[in-house]
Amino acid sequence: MSSRSSDWWYDEAAGPLVRPYALVSGRTRPTWGRLNLATQVRSIRTSTDPSSLSVEHQEIIRLCRTPLSVAEVAAYLHAPLVVAKVLLSDLIQRGDVITSDPSRLATGPDLNLLQKVLDGVRAI
Amino acid sequence: MVSVRSEQREELLVPSSVKIVVAGGFGVGKTTLVGAVSEITPLRTEELLTEAGTEIDDLAGVEGKNTTTVALDFGRITINPEVVLYLFGTPGQDRFWFMWDELSHGAIGAVVLVDTRRLDSGFGAIDFFERRGIPFVVAVNCFDGSHSYTEDELRHALDVTTNVPLVLCDARDRESCKVVLARVIEHAMSKLDHAAIA
Numbered sequence: 001m002s003s004r005s006s007d008w009w010y011d012e013a014a015g016p017l018v019r020p021y022a023l024v025s026g027r028t029r030p031t032w033g034r035l036n037l038a039t040q041v042r043s044i045r046t047s048t049d050p051s052s053l054s055v056e057h058q059e060i061i062r063l064c065r066t067p068l069s070v071a072e073v074a075a076y077l078h079a080p081l082v083v084a085k086v087l088l089s090d091l092i093q094r095g096d097v098i099t100s101d102p103s104r105l106a107t108g109p110d111l112n113l114l115q116k117v118l119d120g121v122r123a124i
Numbered sequence: 125m126v127s128v129r130s131e132q133r134e135e136l137l138v139p140s141s142v143k144i145v146v147a148g149g150f151g152v153g154k155t156t157l158v159g160a161v162s163e164i165t166p167l168r169t170e171e172l173l174t175e176a177g178t179e180i181d182d183l184a185g186v187e188g189k190n191t192t193t194v195a196l197d198f199g200r201i202t203i204n205p206e207v208v209l210y211l212f213g214t215p216g217q218d219r220f221w222f223m224w225d226e227l228s229h230g231a232i233g234a235v236v237l238v239d240t241r242r243l244d245s246g247f248g249a250i251d252f253f254e255r256r257g258i259p260f261v262v263a264v265n266c267f268d269g270s271h272s273y274t275e276d277e278l279r280h281a282l283d284v285t286t287n288v289p290l291v292l293c294d295a296r297d298r299e300s301c302k303v304v305l306a307r308v309i310e311h312a313m314s315k316l317d318h319a320a321i322a
Contacts, residue, residue: 036226037143037210037212037226038142038143038212038230040139040208067137067138067139069200069208069210071167071169072167072200074170075167075168075198080171080172080193081196082171082172098138099138100139109142109232110316111313111316113142113207114232114309114312114313114316115313116207117142117203117209117232118313120201120202120204120207120209121203121209121309124201124298
């Protein structure tokens with residue numbers, strides 16, 4: 001290996017100090033399988049005990065006080081998508097996070113929805 | 125002060141999301157287009173690739189890294205409190221086709237962005253959306269201001285019929301990009317209409 005300083009990695013270039021999959025104990029498959037990139041997630045106030053949650057789970061709950069997509073959660077967490085999906089599915093199963101209706105994505109948008117989107121795009 | 129009751133209702137609302145995929149070759153201006161219309165600075169999320177991907181990685185300068193990431197840039201437009209539109213840029217490199225299925229699943233439609241110097245960079249994306257029956261428009265990014273080709277010439281070079289809308293645009297310009305998105309949505313609506321009649 002070359003020892004030229006330009007080959008060294010600093011800060012974010014060096015990658016995370018904790019390997020991404022360590023955050024999810026090596027799990028690469030979400031337990032709740034219907035999360036798409038654009039699925040909306042939102043945290044709700046529950047009486048579940050937060051002390052059993054990791055820092056990342058708690059960060060997601062904080063982020064999702066306003067609805068966000070799965071992709072936004074991953075971006076704000078600086079975590080790969082699959083990691084965000086695994087953590088989110090934990091929270092969905094606990095009841096701390098709810099999602100938009102996944103059947104809508106499966107069937108695709110209808111004319112009424114498309115007209116709203118068209119009007120919205122023209123209005124920005 | 126808003127009443128407690130409306131706050132509770134607000135708490136249960138989870139918006140629906142819709143997607144438009146922005147596809148095209150590397151460096152053609154996908155993220156520029158997304159940034160021109162997005163209400164947030166385009167965000168980047170990454171997916172880690174398995175080792176099969178790293179073996180064929182030819183990116184100079186990153187050979188020392190153990191994992192390869194596929195970067196996705198995306199933006200958002202809040203249509204109203206119930207609907208959010210996301211614009212997802214596809215990874216530019218052809219070897220990331222497998223990501224496109226999740227990206228385009230349930231999408232309203234797609235933009236295939238090309239520039240006149242490398243029209244062939246759009247072939248793969250055009251083929252992908254045609255095969256899957258996903259409504260798409262071809263947007264020709266004329267950022268250098270040169271409109272040196274006619275629409276007929278562009279259609280011939282890209283091998284797209286008049287059934288596919290073709291728009292000239294400037295990916296840096298918000299109004300121009302709004303027109304592109306509107307065309308995608310209108311095209312998707314007309315396809316739904318035809319499907320309802322047939």
